[in-house]
Amino acid sequence: MTTYSKKEVLLRVEGVGLSYEGACILRDIGFSIRDVVRPGLQQGQVVSLVGRSGIGKTQLFRLLSGLQCPDRGSITIRERLPVEKGDGSIDLYRERIVRPGDMGVIFQNYYQFGWRTVGQSLLLAARRNKALVGKEEEAIRRYTQQFDIGDVLHRYPAQLSGGQQQRVSIIQQLLKGSDFLLLDEPFSGLDVCVLDRVVELLVQVSLSDELKTLIIVSHDISTAVAISDTVLVLGRQAGLEGSTIVREIDLIERGLAWQTEVRGEKAFAETVREIKGCL
Amino acid sequence: MFKPFDKISRKTFLILVGSQALVTLLLWQLSGGGLIPRPSTVMAALGRLLTTRLLLDNLLTSVMLTAQALLYAVLITLLFGYASVIPFFKPAAQFIVKCRYLTLTGLIFIFTLLTRDGGQLKLSLLLFGIVPFLTTSFLSIILHTPAQEFELCQTLGYNRWECLYEVIIIGKADQVFEVVRQNFAIAWMMITMVEGLNMSEGGIGALMIKYNKYNDLPHVLALQAVILGLGLGFDYVLGVLRHWLFPYTKH
Numbered sequence: 073m074t075t076y077s078k079k080e081v082l083l084r085v086e087g088v089g090l091s092y093e094g095a096c097i098l099r100d101i102g103f104s105i106r107d108v109v110r111p112g113l114q115q116g117q118v119v120s121l122v123g124r125s126g127i128g129k130t131q132l133f134r135l136l137s138g139l140q141c142p143d144r145g146s147i148t149i150r151e152r153l154p155v156e157k158g159d160g161s162i163d164l165y166r167e168r169i170v171r172p173g174d175m176g177v178i179f180q181n182y183y184q185f186g187w188r189t190v191g192q193s194l195l196l197a198a199r200r201n202k203a204l205v206g207k208e209e210e211a212i213r214r215y216t217q218q219f220d221i222g223d224v225l226h227r228y229p230a231q232l233s234g235g236q237q238q239r240v241s242i243i244q245q246l247l248k249g250s251d252f253l254l255l256d257e258p259f260s261g262l263d264v265c266v267l268d269r270v271v272e273l274l275v276q277v278s279l280s281d282e283l284k285t286l287i288i289v290s291h292d293i294s295t296a297v298a299i300s301d302t303v304l305v306l307g308r309q310a311g312l313e314g315s316t317i318v319r320e321i322d323l324i325e326r327g328l329a330w331q332t333e334v335r336g337e338k339a340f341a342e343t344v345r346e347i348k349g350c351l
Numbered sequence: 352m353f354k355p356f357d358k359i360s361r362k363t364f365l366i367l368v369g370s371q372a373l374v375t376l377l378l379w380q381l382s383g384g385g386l387i388p389r390p391s392t393v394m395a396a397l398g399r400l401l402t403t404r405l406l407l408d409n410l411l412t413s414v415m416l417t418a419q420a421l422l423y424a425v426l427i428t429l430l431f432g433y434a435s436v437i438p439f440f441k442p443a444a445q446f447i448v449k450c451r452y453l454t455l456t457g458l459i460f461i462f463t464l465l466t467r468d469g470g471q472l473k474l475s476l477l478l479f480g481i482v483p484f485l486t487t488s489f490l491s492i493i494l495h496t497p498a499q500e501f502e503l504c505q506t507l508g509y510n511r512w513e514c515l516y517e518v519i520i521i522g523k524a525d526q527v528f529e530v531v532r533q534n535f536a537i538a539w540m541m542i543t544m545v546e547g548l549n550m551s552e553g554g555i556g557a558l559m560i561k562y563n564k565y566n567d568l569p570h571v572l573a574l575q576a577v578i579l580g581l582g583l584g585f586d587y588v589l590g591v592l593r594h595w596l597f598p599y600t601k602h
Contacts, residue, residue, distance in 0.1 A: 139502055173508030183499045187522050187599055196517075200508045228599040248507055 076324060078106040080150060082117065082285055083136075083252065084167070087145035089314065090131055097128045098135075099314030101145065103304055105285055108324070115330075116284035118274070120296035123306030124351050128315040130256065132306065133289045137254050138172040149174055149252065152283075175252040175287075176245025180260060182237040184229040190240050191225035194247055201249035208247075215243045219273065235266050242277065251283045259292040271299050293347050297340060301329040305350045319350045388569040396569035397576060405558070406577065413554040414581075416470075417535075417542050420477035424538070425531055427482050432489040436515060448490060451483035459548060469549040476545045481538050488530040492523050525597035532589040539582050 081104045088101040108117050123129050134140040136147060147170045184193055191212070198208035216222040219239045224232060232240065238258070245253055258274070259267055278286050290296045297303055300323055307318035323329040326339055334340050352359060359367075376390050388396075400406040435444035455476055462479070466472045496518060504514040546556025555574060562570040594600060 137506065139505060172502075172505035175506070177502075177506040179499060179503075181499075183503055185500070185503065185517070185522060187525065187597070197507055230599065245506070 074110065074324070074327070074330065076108055076110045076115075079109050080107050080165070081105070081167075082107055082150045082283065083170075083287075084148045085136075085145070086148075088132075088135060088142045088147060089144035090128075090135065090140075091143050091314075096314030097131050098142075099312065099316045101132065101316055103317055103320060105287075105302070107283060108301060109282070110330075114279055114282050116278035116281055116286065117302070118278050118286045118288065118300045119302045119304065120288045120290060120300040121304045121306060122290055122293050122296050122347060122351075123315065125291060127306050127308070129289045129291070129306055133254060133256050136170070136287060137175050137177045138170040139177075152251070174250065175254045176248055176250040178238070178241045178245060178253065178255045178258065180256040180258075182234070182241040184237065184240060184244070186229055189226055189228055190221070190232070193229075193240065194225070194244055197244040198247040201247060203249055204247070211247060212243075215246060218276075219243055234261075235269070238270065239273070242273065246277065246280075251281070251285055253277065253284070253286045255286065255288045257290055257292075258288060259290055259295045267295065271295060274299055293344050294335065297323065297328065297343055297347070298334050303343075303347060305347055307350050319347070321347070386568065388572060392569045393572045393576065396567075397573035400570065400573055400577070406555075406574075409553050409555050409558045410577070410581070412552060413542050413546065413556065416473060416477070416546075416554065417538050420474055420481060420542075421531065421535060421538050423474070424478055424481040424485055424534075425527075427478070428485040428489050429527070431486055432493065433515070433519065435490060436493065436519065444486060444490060447483055447486045449483075450479070451487060455480060455544075469551040472549050473545045473552075476548065477538060477541055480541045480545075481534060484537055485530060485534045488534065489527060492526045492530065493519060496523070525593065525600045528589075528593050528596065529600075532586065532593065535585060535589065536582060539578070539585070543578065 083105040085101055085103050088098060089096065090098040105117055105119055108115055121129060121132065131140075135142050138147075148167045149170050150165050151168055151174075152164060153166055184190075188196070194212045194216070195208055198204050198211055201208075201211075204211050212225075213222070216225065219242070221236055221239050221243075224236055224240075229237060229240070242253075255274070258270060262270060274286060274288070278284055288296060288300065302323060303319075303321045304317050305319040305321070306315050308315055309318060321343060323343070326343060328334050328337065328340055328343060331337075352363070380389050380391060431440070431444045431447055434440035458479065459476070462472055462475050466475055500518045500522060501514055504517055509517065542554065543556030543559055546552075546554035547560045550557040550560065555578060559571055559574045562568075562574065
């Protein structure tokens with residue numbers, strides 16, 4: 073049995089609702105993501121949000137990213153910031169409402185500025201990160217070598233393959249230095265070989281920092297379960313308008329998290345079946 | 352070649368253009384006569400024009416005025432275009448766009464009163480003619496900016512001014528250049544008209560009106576050929592310049 077503990081809340085979603093032209097899209101969404109701690113490891117968090125097409129996943133994605141404000145409820149994150157308390161102690165963290173720019177966002181089509189070369193785009197992102205001042209070029213070199221795209225820095229996005237664009241998007245958001253990384257359908261339209269590489273890549277990212285938190289919005293249930301430590305199922309409840317979180321599955325408790333060969337396990341198949349039953 | 356959406360090579364296309372132009376000229380040569388001069392007569396007139404300084408001097412006058420007008424027009428358009436994303440300045444930009452429905456003819460007298468000399472009059476008329484069209488195209492570019500461009504900026508933590516700089520000023524520079532290239536044709540077309548209104552400084556428009564006055568159609572058509580050729584030449588140069596300045600537009 074893997075030793076682990078769940079510590080502070082990193083992201084808290086409370087009573088979030090969204091309506092569009094009078095119709096309720098999202099209703100009473102609530103969940104939280106805690107810092108998972110494993111002794112001797114830098115273990116980030118990977119949470120998948122699954123649901124059928126048209127259920128409101130993208131809307132929730134936009135709310136989480138801060139690009140859109142919810143009509144009801146709140147989304148707060150734990151920010152790394154020194155705060156003086158009354159008794160003189162110093163708390164390095166505080167909770168506040170999520171804003172655009174708080175989360176690294178990787179859009180489904182890996183959108184990049186078409187007028188910037190990969191090198192320029194990455195430099196723009198690196199310059200936003202205070203921790204990288206004076207070391208931007210070095211960080212870019214390290215990430216691009218690690219992600220095997222060191223030879224495309226002078227190219228424009230239109231000259232890259234889909235896989236390369238995805239890696240550039242991920243590196244760009246990593247360079248920006250956000251603890252949270254939101255990914256919209258990262259497994260969509262990938263062949264089996266590329267899919268394995270992307271999964272490997274995301275695992276690599278999640279292990280890069282203790283507080284690194286990946287939130288993956290996907291309708292690919294198997295891959296989502298294989299990579300995550302928690303799965304949130306977005307669905308509808310009979311007689312109620314709008315989608316909400318209908319099931320939260322802790323994959324660590326079930327012994328399904330952080331395993332490379334998890335797909336062959338019986339519990340994995342049962343979990344996938346259980347999620348499908350919720351949709 | 353005769354099916355919709357058929358793809359043909361560049362070489363085939365050039366052969367098509369050349370042969371169709373040749374057939375048109377041949378038909379014109381064979382059917383011409385009377386008041387409309389044949390291509391051979393136009394060519395002879397063009398040959399005579401090319402041997403004098405008259406054409407070159409007048410052409411230079413027109414090109415310089417067009418370039419000057421275009422430069423000012425671009426500056427005015429960029430100013431109002433960039434400012435239009437700030438709500439306070441939007442009405443002014445929208446007003447300029449609507450000005451394209453006004454005719455120059457009704458405003459010549461007012462412009463004459465407002466300007467000091469013929470040169471200024473021509474320049475202001477050209478600006479009045481070009482700026483509304485240039486602004487219309489530029490505002491359309493801004494309006495059709497994909498939301499994802501702004502959202503990517505926001506996810507990178509840019510504030511609104513930084514978004515404006517990255518997405519509109521830098522990101523749309525190639526499209527602005529293309530709009531200028533397209534609107535150069537309008538400026539080039541208008542130059543002959545405004546030079547006709549004030550002939551004191553010469554120019555290709557003034558020259559054409561002079562030939563028109565004496566019904567010298569071979570020279571009029573020869574000048575038209577020069578205007579067309581030069582316009583196509585400028586268009587090509589601006590196209591090459593665009594790909595050089597903004598290499599990503601090739602892909």
